[in-house]
Amino acid sequence: MATDSWAQAVDVQEATTVPVQFDFSRKNDRMEFSRRVRGEINGNIVPNKTENGGRRDEGDRPDLAEQSLLNKMIRHTLVKNRNLVEVLQRDPTSPLYSVKTFEELRLKPQLLQGVYNMGFNRPSRIQENALPMMLAEPPQNLIAQSQSGTGKTAAFSLAMLSHVNPANKWTQCLCISPTYELAMQIGQVIQQMGKFYPEVKLAYAIRGNKMDRGSKLQEQIVIGTPGTVLDWCTKLKLIDPKKITVFVLDEADVMIATQGHQDQSIRIQRLLPKDCQMLLFSATFEDSVWKFAERIVPDPNIIKLKREEETVDTIKQFYASCNDKEDKFTALCNLYGSLTIAQAMIFCHTRKIASWLTAQLTKEGHLVALLSGEMTVEQRAAVIERFRCGKEKVLVTTNVCSRGIDVEQVSIVVNFDLPVDKDGRADCETYLHRIGRTGRFGKKGFAINMVDSPHSMNIIKQIEDHFNRKILKLNTDDLDEVEKLIN
Numbered sequence: 001m002a003t004d005s006w007a008q009a010v011d012v013q014e015a016t017t018v019p020v021q022f023d024f025s026r027k028n029d030r031m032e033f034s035r036r037v038r039g040e041i042n043g044n045i046v047p048n049k050t051e052n053g054g055r056r057d058e059g060d061r062p063d064l065a066e067q068s069l070l071n072k073m074i075r076h077t078l079v080k081n082r083n084l085v086e087v088l089q090r091d092p093t094s095p096l097y098s099v100k101t102f103e104e105l106r107l108k109p110q111l112l113q114g115v116y117n118m119g120f121n122r123p124s125r126i127q128e129n130a131l132p133m134m135l136a137e138p139p140q141n142l143i144a145q146s147q148s149g150t151g152k153t154a155a156f157s158l159a160m161l162s163h164v165n166p167a168n169k170w171t172q173c174l175c176i177s178p179t180y181e182l183a184m185q186i187g188q189v190i191q192q193m194g195k196f197y198p199e200v201k202l203a204y205a206i207r208g209n210k211m212d213r214g215s216k217l218q219e220q221i222v223i224g225t226p227g228t229v230l231d232w233c234t235k236l237k238l239i240d241p242k243k244i245t246v247f248v249l250d251e252a253d254v255m256i257a258t259q260g261h262q263d264q265s266i267r268i269q270r271l272l273p274k275d276c277q278m279l280l281f282s283a284t285f286e287d288s289v290w291k292f293a294e295r296i297v298p299d300p301n302i303i304k305l306k307r308e309e310e311t312v313d314t315i316k317q318f319y320a321s322c323n324d325k326e327d328k329f330t331a332l333c334n335l336y337g338s339l340t341i342a343q344a345m346i347f348c349h350t351r352k353i354a355s356w357l358t359a360q361l362t363k364e365g366h367l368v369a370l371l372s373g374e375m376t377v378e379q380r381a382a383v384i385e386r387f388r389c390g391k392e393k394v395l396v397t398t399n400v401c402s403r404g405i406d407v408e409q410v411s412i413v414v415n416f417d418l419p420v421d422k423d424g425r426a427d428c429e430t431y432l433h434r435i436g437r438t439g440r441f442g443k444k445g446f447a448i449n450m451v452d453s454p455h456s457m458n459i460i461k462q463i464e465d466h467f468n469r470k471i472l473k474l475n476t477d478d479l480d481e482v483e484k485l486i487n
C-alpha cells in the first residue's frame, strides 16, 4: 500500500474545492452547494460520467455511493426483516442485552422526545441489540452489518447524541461517510433526533466548507468525508483527535470502493485515543470489507442481520422469440396493454438502449418513464417516487435500478436485454435481483425475456439450469394468449 496515497487524495480533493462559504444549516445553501459542486447550473442535467465508452455505458453499473444515497432519499420507512440477528460478543461470558423499547435505554429525556417525534415507536431489529452495546459503560466497539433501511444510521446517531457532553465545547464524536451527500443525510438525522437537545451542535467536514487554520471547533459532533476530516484533524488542527470519544465509520463497503478513502480512514483512526469507542457499519460484508473493518475496529462485538432471500419460485417466467432489436420493440408494443394493467419495469443493458426504447415507445403513444444513470440522484428519486405512487405505470431502466430498490408493486419485469456478465454469460445474480421477490411478499410476478439470437437463447437455457425452473415460450402476436397467461 502506498504510504502517502491518502495525502495525494487529499491534494486532489483540495484542488477541486469550491471557494465559497456556505451555511450548511440552511436548506437553500445546502442545495446551492450541491448544485455547484456537481456543476449543475440552472437545473440542466450534466452527465456525471463519461458519455461514450465510459464504465457506465458498458452496462450502466451502479455507483455504490450514488445507489446508497438514492436508497436513503426514497426510503421513508424501516425495511422490516424477519431474519434473526446474529450477535458475536467480544466477551461471550458477559450477558447479552437487547431492548424492546426505547425507554429501557434510559436515554436523556430530550433524546427520547426526539426519537418519538421522528415516529419511532420501538427499536428496529438491529437497534434492539446494537443500541445497548453502543450505550454500554465502559464503551464497547461494534461492527454491524445489515441491509440499507434497517435502522443503522438512526442507531449510531442516537449513540453519538447520547455520548456527548454539551457542556464541553469541543468535538467529541467523529463520523465519517464516503461522500458529502451521504454525510449531509446523516447530519439531517442527527438534527432531527437532536431537535429537543439544541445545546449539541453539529459541523460538516466536507469539501467546500472552508475553515480557517488554528481555531478549534466548538461543535461536539463532526460528520464528514475522510479527506476533509483528516485535514481538519492534522493540517488545520480544528479538531483535537485525542479528545474524540466516539468514532463512527458508516458505509464501510462504499468507503473501500472509493480510491483513497480506506487509507484516509485508517490514518484518522490512528490519531484517536485507544479507549475511543469505534463503530463501523456496512450493508454488505465481503472479505475486503471485513479486513478493513478489523483494522478500524479493535476487539469488536459483531452484529449481523441477514437479508431476506429473494426467490424466483413465485414468478412465472417466459421468453419471447424475436429477430432483432426492432422486432423486440414490436413485441413490446404488443405487450404494452398487458403491462399497464399492473406496473412493469423494462430492463435494458445500456442507458443508450434505454433512451432509444423510451423515445420509440413514446413515439408510438405509450406512456413510459425513464430511469437511467445519466440522471442526477435527485431526478432518479423523483421518478421512483412517481412510479411508487402509481403515477407512472411502465418504467424503462438499466441496472442502476435493479439493486437495492424494492419496488414491491412491480408485477411484470421485461428483460428487453438479458443480464449478462462481462464474458457474455448469463448473470443469474442480476436476473434474480431484477425479477426476484422476498418470500415475505410472496406475491406472484411475471418475467418476460426478449430473445433475439441463438446466443440469447443460450442464456435463457443457462438461467433455466441455474434456477432449475422452466422458462416458457410466449407468443407476443397472440394477444389473447398473453392476456390469459399474464392475468
Ligand SMILES: Nc1ncnc2c1ncn2[C@@H]1O[C@H](COP(=O)(O)OP(=O)(O)OP(=O)(O)O)[C@@H](O)[C@H]1O
Residues within 6 Å of the ligand: 068, 071, 072, 075, 076, 077, 078, 079, 118, 119, 120, 121, 122, 123, 124, 127, 146, 147, 148, 149, 150, 151, 152, 153, 154, 155
Ligand atoms: N426504530 C425505528 N422505528 C421506525 N422507523 C425507523 C426506526 N429506525 C429507523 N427508522 C426509519 O427507517 C428508515 C431507515 O433507517 P436508517 O436510515 O437508519 O437505516 P440504515 O440502515 O442506516 O439505511 P441506509 O444505510 O440506507 O440509511 C428511515 O426512514 C428511518 O427514519
